[in-house]
Amino acid sequence: MEKLAELYKRWKGEAPVSMTILPEAGSKRKYYRITGNDGESVIGVVGNSRDENHTFIYLTKHFTDRKLPVPHILAVDDDELRYLQTDLGSTSLFDVLRGGRESGGRYNMREKQLLTAVIRELPNIQIRGARGLDWDVCYPQPEFDVDSVLFDLNYFKYCFLKATELEFHELKLEANFRLFAKDLTSEKSESFLYRDFQARNVMLDHAGKPYFIDYQGGRKGPYYYDVASFLWQAAAKYPFKLRRELVYEYYNSLKNYTEVPSVRHFVERLSLFVLFRTLQVLGAYGFRGYFEHKKHFIDSIPPAIDNLRELLKLKKFFPYPYMMDMLRRLTELPQFAHIEEPALSRADGFKTTQHTVYKAHPQDGPATFSKYDGKGPLVVHVYSFSYRKGIPEDVSGNGGGYVFDCRATHNPGRYEPYKQLTGLDEPVIRFLEDDGEIISFLDCVYAMADHHVRRYIQRGFTNLMFCFGCTGGQHRSVYSAQHLAEHLHNKFGIEVHVTHREQNISKVFHAKK
Incomplete structure (x- = not known):
């Protein structure tokens, strides 16, 4: 010191x-x-x-x-x-994602935006960072190769597999390990393999910009490894739909830096590295948990086994019959008995379809003019309400605007844990966003609202009103009104008043200078 x-x-x-x-x-x-x-x-x-x-x-x-x-x-x-x-501060991506982890993988919009920003930045350090790099400086070795793969697979065998006392044929498993290692290293790569790319190693500044740390174990190697390491981290509990979206974001970002393989080839290669990374971390958890008796690592084993169960469903990607049979028997051991979660708490949510909004036809003739033109600046009023108590009154005298019915979307108010909460509370937000229906609903609303607000600003109109109604004016309408208000303020910088009528809550987003 x-x-x-x-x-x-x-x-x-x-x-x-x-x-x-x-x-x-x-x-x-x-x-x-x-x-x-x-x-x-x-x-x-x-x-x-x-x-x-x-x-x-x-x-x-x-x-x-x-x-x-x-x-x-x-x-x-x-x-x-x-x-x-x-000094990059004290806030890591891992810290910021705590709410999503603790809610079993229900990540909210802000958390998903951060994950997207980070995964899109990863190819920057992998591809641009590799250019001109002296690989001989890398420690403890310069390149991802067969020997390093076999070392990690044997680490899994001796530190985890043997500790479970599962019966297996060591020579047959070793033969499959060698085939697996050969496939993992079959494609030469000129990219930087971060090796320890995880949420703890991403720091966020006050504006939420990500910075990378702890890459001293990096080396030349395939970029698939880091994607698998980041998105299949057992404790993160990323739901399948979110993982798929983030893989898509990474793939599209990678195109900006290098020539990419077909989507099919990319997915098949990534699947190999996800399996490898899963066995690798189980080896680490076994050593730190079973041998060093550290509870945190023992607690991390069940979610890692759950990841393995999901991978076993992708049989066509893994031509290693003995190894896959052994892994199947491993997941069926009594100590790893899988407990099915109730439908409400599943992190994967419901599948939704992507809706599109038809573009309006161009207006015939020149733009019209009225006594309301050129008055500006625009102020938007957004309300949530209960249909039982009627649609909010338009106090501007302009005749209102849009009224949206949220009652077609899944209602969290039907479930006991959410009855006393509102659409401003984190558990309700996670429920709605994980379900997904409200997101598709708002995508359509945003498309209409953006066009309308843009035209009102161009024409100098002063008032516009949006109302969201649901059964009680408590969950879906509150969520929708709040998110539209934030969306319009962030996108256009205009003054927005949001009022949750049945909750007696109001807030003003002042116009940006």
Whole structure:
């Protein structure tokens, strides 16, 4: 710690005011938040492995030169056992996604937007980050190869599989392992394999922009690995539909950086790496849980086994009959008995179809003019209400606007856990968004509302009204009104008044300067 303070003093020209050790992560490195007289902070790192530190420092400088979102190296000690880097704050993607994990995989819109932003940024570091990189600096090895695959598969065998006491033929399994390793390494790649790409290793700044950390184990390798590592992290509990959407986002983003294979080929290759990554993490959970007796890792085993169960349904992607039969028997062991969740709490939700809104025909002749033209600026009023108590009155005198009936969508008010909550409460939001019907409904509303608001702004109209009704004015209408209000304010920067009439709640989103 004293040597770290000396490094800071040489870099800053003055001694630090405070040094606070940060909570330990998975590695043996120690992190300190160091604050100076000006109140600005940096992160000081002390690592026991010079080789590992050297790799991180080299990669960070290389990525910084390529303008990638990583911390900057500020100062390095001569022996490379200590260094200073920029402070990216204390908020990781893992922290922000806590609500979705704790609700069993019911991720809300904001969480899904963050996941989309991160997965679309991943090809940037994988493809652009690989250009001009000296692979020989990578630690502990420069490339993803057959030996590294077999090491991880045997790690699974000895640290997890044998601990379950499942009977298996070791030579037959070893033969399938070798076939599996050959297939995983059959395609040469020039991309950067992050290796430990997970939500804990993505930091978010105050604007929600993602920054990548802890890539010192990276090497040359296939980009599929990181997608599998991120989206099939057992504890994250990403539902199938969300995973599929994020894979699609990644695939489309990858096109911006390199030539991509067909969708079919991409999915088949990705499936191999998902299986490999699942066995890899089970090996880690077995060692840290069964042998080191750490409860967190033991608790992580059931969701990882659930991932394995889902993979076993994709038999056509895995031509390793003995290994797949052994894995099937593994998932059927009594200690991994699968408990079916009630329909209401399933994270996958209901399947919905994508609706499209027909574009209006162009108007004949020139645009009309009325006494209302050119008055601006536009103020939008959005209401939620109960049909039992009537449609809200238009106080502007302009004759109202749109009234939308939300009663065709799935009603959370029919279920006891949500009866005392409203569409502003997190459990109700997750219910509606996971179900999906309200999302399709609002997509159509947004299309109409955007066109209407844009034309009102062009013509200088001053008032527009949107009303959402449901049975009690408590769940679906409140959710819809609130989200339309936020959508219009964020997109157009106009003043929006939202009123949840039956809940006696009002809010004004002031016009952006």
